Amino acid sequence: MPRGSKAKYSAKQKRMAAHIEEGYEARGAGEEEAERRAWATVNERTGGAGGGARRKSKAKSSRKRASAAGGTARPKRKATRKAAAKSASKSARRKTARKTTGRARKQPVRRSRGR
Numbered sequence: 001m002p003r004g005s006k007a008k009y010s011a012k013q014k015r016m017a018a019h020i021e022e023g024y025e026a027r028g029a030g031e032e033e034a035e036r037r038a039w040a041t042v043n044e045r046t047g048g049a050g051g052g053a054r055r056k057s058k059a060k061s062s063r064k065r066a067s068a069a070g071g072t073a074r075p076k077r078k079a080t081r082k083a084a085a086k087s088a089s090k091s092a093r094r095k096t097a098r099k100t101t102g103r104a105r106k107q108p109v110r111r112s113r114g115r
Contacts, residue, residue: 008049008050010049013042013046013049017035017041017042020037022034
């Protein structure tokens with residue numbers, strides 16, 4: 001079979017390529033470039049022509065990965081040293097700001113035990 005033959009593609013794959021090609025042409029790609037991109041897209045989405053044994057396993061979509069992770073697209077990052085230092089310096093600035101305001105803090109009210 002000559003190189004570039006589309007004989008082994010299914011009817012659905014051929015229809016898919018035709019629709020994708022029309023979209024690329026509408027966006028301004030030339031006819032040959034649109035056809036090349038369309039077949040590359042079909043190959044990527046369906047695993048190419050031929051039997052199922054030759055096809056690569058499809059990677060999970062980001063939507064499926066997110067649902068498997070409990071609705072989170074990616075795991076939360078651990079705090080890095082830089083982030084920890086930043087938050088520590090922030091609290092240190094707050095403490096020094098409180099000390100330098102010059103305003104005396106209210107003393108807590110001491111209650112007697114009913115004597």
